[in-house]
Amino acid sequence: MCRPAKYHSGWRVALQAGSLAALSGCAGPLSTLEPSGPAAASIAGLWWVMLAGSAILFALVLVLFLLTVFRPGWGSRVSPARWIVLGGLVLPAVILIPLICYALYAGELLMPLRAHAPARVEAIAQQWHWTFRYPDQGGVETGNVLHLPAGMPVDVVVTSKDVVHAFWIPRFAGKIDAVPGHHTLLRIQANQPGQYFGQCNEFCGIGHAQMRFTVIVDRPEDFDAAVRNAAATGEVNK
Structure with a gap:
């Protein structure tokens, strides 16, 4: 006995929708x-x-x-x-x-190939905000905006001022916890200049979903100037 055409059509639509939903998770800013x-x-x-x-x-x-x-x-x-x-x-x-x-x-x-990366950034988490400090640029800071040089490994020193958070830029590396009173190290490298996104990946309270930050990857020759300009203009991503 043949099944109705609507039955086959329904299964086909469901299969296509499921495939589309699965494939959509393979791309995107995160x-x-x-x-x-x-x-x-x-x-x-x-x-x-x-x-x-x-x-x-x-x-x-x-x-x-x-x-x-x-x-x-x-x-x-x-x-x-x-x-x-x-x-x-x-x-x-x-x-x-x-x-x-x-x-x-x-x-x-994933292991570092050299003892120390040429660049170093401190990532400080606090409900529900990220502060990024650049020791090599005189200790200037940016809020919720992280600048990185393209094509160069960077040591990100992660810590927290209150509860446990997690630092994660999915397109660059895995996540690492931000623990109060401790400093954890993550070495990352961005291949190309552009704008990317990161987030806290550890539930940290009612504002967890909004604890995101923008990553701006600059050309190596523009990195120092970009960081100083961002700090001078108070660059903050809300």
């Missing part, structure tokens, strides 16, 4: 899958590799399930102990071991 720096590229690469590995593992398990459903008794010659070893140990290991090796490799790419 997307980790649209990297603009080496650390973010390593994180995004790890995500895609893990996705592919999990899809392969799921497909293998699905094949076994379908064989069991449509060909009853096909695996009856295999002992239960062998099923446990092959299906519970060997099958996952074929996928998981390479994934672990790649994860360790990707993690190494």
